[in-house]
Amino acid sequence: MVIDEKLSILANSAKYDVSCSSSGSRAQRPGRLGAVSSGGICHSWSADGRCISLLKILQTNRCIYDCAYCVNRRSNDVPRALFTPEELAALTVRFYRRNYIEGLFLSSAVAVSPDYTMELIVRTLRLLRGTYRFGGYIHCKLIPGAAAGLIQEAGMLADRVSVNIELPTRKSLALLAPQKIPEAILTPMQRVSTAIAVARQERRSSRRAPLFAPGGQSTQLIIGATPESDAQILRLSNWLYSAMRLKRVYYSAYVPVNKQAGLPALNAPPLLREHRLYQADWLMRFYGFGADELFDAAHQNLETDIDPKVGWACRHPEYFPVEINTAEEAALLRVPGLGVRSVQKILQLRRVKRVQQEDLLKLRSVWKRAQYFITVNGKYYGRVPPAGAQALAALSPPPVRERTLFDPIGLPADEAGSVITGEL
Numbered sequence: 001m002v003i004d005e006k007l008s009i010l011a012n013s014a015k016y017d018v019s020c021s022s023s024g025s026r027a028q029r030p031g032r033l034g035a036v037s038s039g040g041i042c043h044s045w046s047a048d049g050r051c052i053s054l055l056k057i058l059q060t061n062r063c064i065y066d067c068a069y070c071v072n073r074r075s076n077d078v079p080r081a082l083f084t085p086e087e088l089a090a091l092t093v094r095f096y097r098r099n100y101i102e103g104l105f106l107s108s109a110v111a112v113s114p115d116y117t118m119e120l121i122v123r124t125l126r127l128l129r130g131t132y133r134f135g136g137y138i139h140c141k142l143i144p145g146a147a148a149g150l151i152q153e154a155g156m157l158a159d160r161v162s163v164n165i166e167l168p169t170r171k172s173l174a175l176l177a178p179q180k181i182p183e184a185i186l187t188p189m190q191r192v193s194t195a196i197a198v199a200r201q202e203r204r205s206s207r208r209a210p211l212f213a214p215g216g217q218s219t220q221l222i223i224g225a226t227p228e229s230d231a232q233i234l235r236l237s238n239w240l241y242s243a244m245r246l247k248r249v250y251y252s253a254y255v256p257v258n259k260q261a262g263l264p265a266l267n268a269p270p271l272l273r274e275h276r277l278y279q280a281d282w283l284m285r286f287y288g289f290g291a292d293e294l295f296d297a298a299h300q301n302l303e304t305d306i307d308p309k310v311g312w313a314c315r316h317p318e319y320f321p322v323e324i325n326t327a328e329e330a331a332l333l334r335v336p337g338l339g340v341r342s343v344q345k346i347l348q349l350r351r352v353k354r355v356q357q358e359d360l361l362k363l364r365s366v367w368k369r370a371q372y373f374i375t376v377n378g379k380y381y382g383r384v385p386p387a388g389a390q391a392l393a394a395l396s397p398p399p400v401r402e403r404t405l406f407d408p409i410g411l412p413a414d415e416a417g418s419v420i421t422g423e424l
């Protein structure tokens with residue numbers, strides 16, 4: 001099989017893995033200028049917010065497992081291919097030299113055994129970092145069940161690593177991916193977490209100490225294939241951030257590619273639910289919310305028509321209104337419409353003067369939402385009482401409108417920006 005065929009098969013097989021932040025490039029326009037995803041090129045975002053292009057590829061899509069939700073599962077009749085480490089390393093370097101890509105996102109199905117597959121991945125990374133002296137970004141998947149030595153070496157060679165959990169509970173794994181053992185997923189995750197902490201500690205003592213996955217580790221959860229609530233999913237994420245010190249948890253809307261008992265009958269992936277989970281995740285990581293705070297006994301799932309911060313605020317009128325000139329940073333961060341950057345600007349302004357309504361009007365997209373939850377110098381400007389059902393009605397999106405470029409999943413126009421900035 002020629003390299004082009006392998007590239008086509010293995011890039012296509014990799015597109016369901018979103019744990020490189022590339023889910024924004026789902027739109028398929030084959031044959032058109034800029035339609036690079038069929039050639040394995042996706043876009044991701046670096047820690048400093050830059051958009052970078054990656055070769056997103058599987059080492060192989062030959063799999064000994066039969067996960068019900070997966071296009072690459074053993075029982076599916078799909079074209080199969082395997083890149084040798086030599087082929088994949090050479091291809092990556094060719095793409096890099098032509099300026100097509102800035103890095104590699106390397107995942108894999110499980111061919112022969114976890115150790116065999118992990119060995120292929122590690123050999124590819126060794127060739128890239130050693131023989132080719134490749135200094136670009138590498139994100140690689142760790143195969144659950146692989147030997148600790150291989151996991152360790154992958155972490156020394158890659159910038160970021162990830163072990164996919166895929167399904168949020170032991171019960172769901174047993175139902176849809178019975179060959180995957182939760183302990184085989186969590187053990188390497190724990191090892192990586194410890195190795196990252198040790199490497200960072202040693203680096204503080206000596207700049208020559210070797211790096212270990214300096215970009216941290218991440219994981220992916222599939223949303224909607226099994227009946228877990230958003231509360232269950234976010235509690236798991238919260239635990240992963242605190243106990244395993246994960247850098248990111250990625251949520252991937254379940255794409256119905258197989259027909260099998262036990263799988264839900266969906267016509268389309270639940271993209272809006274995926275988006276709400278990302279927003280709630282953002283609230284946990286940057287706004288000081290705990291997973292349990294976003295839910296109560298009657299609400300175990302995030303609302304789809306409003307963002308989770310507005311939902312929380314409207315269920316907690318006792319917190320509002322907040323006085324913009326005196327409130328603590330933590331209280332300001334809970335105001336819908338005030339993002340992390342807006343709060344920093346308000347705090348900076350407060351050092352030199354009292355904040356006025358005009359100052360808030362100058363902060364993009366703050367006022368429209370925030371007016372229902374704040375006072376400015378003791379004055380309340382919202383047209384309805386703070387928080388509660390009326391504020392919710394005032395903030396509810398209009399029923400029908402045109403879709404825009406940044407509105408692929410039917411978001412209200414004033415929310416579209418938060419897909420990119422995460423500001424809520």
Ligand code: SF4
Pocket residue numbers: 063064065066067070071072073074108109110177
């Ligand atoms: S291990 Fe499961 S999810 Fe991964 S490629 Fe194989 S069948 Fe798919």
